[in-house]
Amino acid sequence: MYRVKKQDVIYAMSPENRPVLKVEAGSIVTFETCDCFEDQIQSADTVFQELDWNRINPASGPIYIEGTEPGDILVVNIQKIKIKNQGVMVTGPELGVMGFDLQENVIKMIPIQDGKAVLSDKLQVPISPMIGVIGTAPAKEAISCGTPGDHGGNMDCKQMREGTTLLLPVNVPGALFALGDLHAAMADGEVAVCGVEIAGEVTVKLDVIKGKQWPLPMAVNQEHLITIASEKELDKAADRAVINMVQFLHEELGVEKAEATFLLSTAGDLRICQVVDPLKTARMELPLAYATAVGFDSKIVGR
Numbered sequence: 001m002y003r004v005k006k007q008d009v010i011y012a013m014s015p016e017n018r019p020v021l022k023v024e025a026g027s028i029v030t031f032e033t034c035d036c037f038e039d040q041i042q043s044a045d046t047v048f049q050e051l052d053w054n055r056i057n058p059a060s061g062p063i064y065i066e067g068t069e070p071g072d073i074l075v076v077n078i079q080k081i082k083i084k085n086q087g088v089m090v091t092g093p094e095l096g097v098m099g100f101d102l103q104e105n106v107i108k109m110i111p112i113q114d115g116k117a118v119l120s121d122k123l124q125v126p127i128s129p130m131i132g133v134i135g136t137a138p139a140k141e142a143i144s145c146g147t148p149g150d151h152g153g154n155m156d157c158k159q160m161r162e163g164t165t166l167l168l169p170v171n172v173p174g175a176l177f178a179l180g181d182l183h184a185a186m187a188d189g190e191v192a193v194c195g196v197e198i199a200g201e202v203t204v205k206l207d208v209i210k211g212k213q214w215p216l217p218m219a220v221n222q223e224h225l226i227t228i229a230s231e232k233e234l235d236k237a238a239d240r241a242v243i244n245m246v247q248f249l250h251e252e253l254g255v256e257k258a259e260a261t262f263l264l265s266t267a268g269d270l271r272i273c274q275v276v277d278p279l280k281t282a283r284m285e286l287p288l289a290y291a292t293a294v295g296f297d298s299k300i301v302g303r
Contacts, residue, residue, distance in 0.1 A: 002063075006032035006199070009058035009180070013135050013153060014142035015172045019064035022174070025208045028079070031060040033180045035197040036132065041088045041107060048092065048105035057145040057154055059133045061178030068208050072170040073216065074136055074177060075207040075301055081129040081162050085112050087184045087198035096193035096276050110184070110196045117185045117196045125185050131160040131202060132181030132195070135217075139171040145180065147278045148230035152217050154181065155281045156190050156274035157228055164221040165301050167214065177206065190274040207302055214252065215244035220301050225291040227284045228273070234280040238270055241284040253295045263290060 008020040023029060038055040040046070068074060091098065092105030110117050116124040133145050135152025148155040152168050160166060168177070179202060186195025219226040227248065229240035242264060249260040264270075267290050273281035288298065 002027060002029040004029065004031045004060045004063060006034050006060055009034065009038070009060055010062060010145065010178055011054070011058055012142040012144050013059070013062070013137050013151060013176070013178060015137045015139065015176065016142065017062050017137060017176055019062055019174060019176060021063040022066060023063060023206065024066045025068065025206060028203060028205045029063060030201055030203045031179055032201045033060050033182055033199060034058055035088065035199045036181045036194070037088065037197065039199055044107045044109050046107055048090070048107060057133055057181050059145045059178035059180035062137065062176035063178070064174030064176060065206055065208065066174070068170045068175045069173055070139070070171055073209040073212055073214060074168045074170050074175045075209055076134070076166040076168060076177070077205040077207070077302055078131065078160065078162055078164050078166065078202065079205055080203040081131070081182065081200060083112065083127070083129050083182060083184050083198045083200035086110065087112060087117065087196035089192065089194050089196060091192040091194070097191040099193070112184055112198070127184045128158065128161060129200070130158050130183050130186060131179055132156045132183055132186070134160055134166060134179040135177070136168045136170060137172050137176035148281050149279065150216060154277050155217070155228060155230065156186065156277065157281060157283055158186050158188060158273070159219055159221065159224070159226055159283065164219050165303055167216055167218040167301060169216045170208070188272050190276050193276045205302070209300065215247050218248070220288070220298055220303060223288060224285040225288055225296060228281065230279040230281040232279055234272065234275055234282065237280045237282040241282045242270060245284040245286060249294065255294050
């Protein structure tokens with residue numbers, strides 16, 4: 001098994017990044033990760049203004065997957081997410097949805113106890129570890145690890161959890177795959193500008209699909225087939241997540257566009273991933289049983 005150390009980080013996904021590791025398709029890799037502040041906050045007494053904002057949302061990697069070429073699909077099976085025993089949350093002026101109404105920055109340390117994130121004596125939230133930043137290098141320009149896009153990146157999609165298989169575009173030879181920004185718990189929207197930010201490690205299996213033109217990013221788990229889209233405006237992200245699913249059902253599975261639209265309008269759930277990053281992210285979730293009924297075979301993505 002291969003391992004990427006948390007010291008091997010990038011702050012932007014770029015075709016110019018040098019890989020820290022080269023592996024063959026089919027390999028299993030464990031990524032050690034810092035939290036989204038690169039572990040700068042160790043107590044609630046940390047001075048918010050002294051944080052180095054050039055070190056936000058680091059992703060561990062990237063790694064080069066042998067044999068992957070532009071036009072391929074990188075298949076990322078998320079096998080295991082292990083988190084530390086303490087996370088952190090922050091909010092304040094100009095941060096998140098309520099930043100317009102907050103007068104001071106607040107840092108809160110969040111213990112993880114008995115499978116719950118302890119917000120207070122009265123409020124304990126079950127953990128559901130997930131990956132905020134996960135993606136491949138764009139074809140040309142570098143994109144900050146704080147920004148989502150068609151390459152993946154900071155999608156902050158809570159479905160990026162154990163048991164999910166994420167499908168990403170290969171835009172450059174080797175894909176240059178990286179991940180980071182774990183959360184012990186995060187609700188749809190991530191309205192405070194954070195979830196329970198936490199360090200940990202993630203184990204994934206990496207494979208490749210050739211000869212398919214799918215609307216990426218996509219994901220598959222035991223419950224759903226998912227299309228994900230990020231745009232400057234949430235309305236446009238939501239629309240494109242739907243359009244991408246209709247496109248997939250029509251072009252890959254031969255479902256008429258009207259029929260696919262009817263299916264999504266009766267059985268698909270359009271959800272918000274996050275509204276606080278430079279681009280907003282939405283997803284369309286179609287129960288896997290319906291995708292299977294019209295011909296989708298999850299074995300193609302290694303499930």
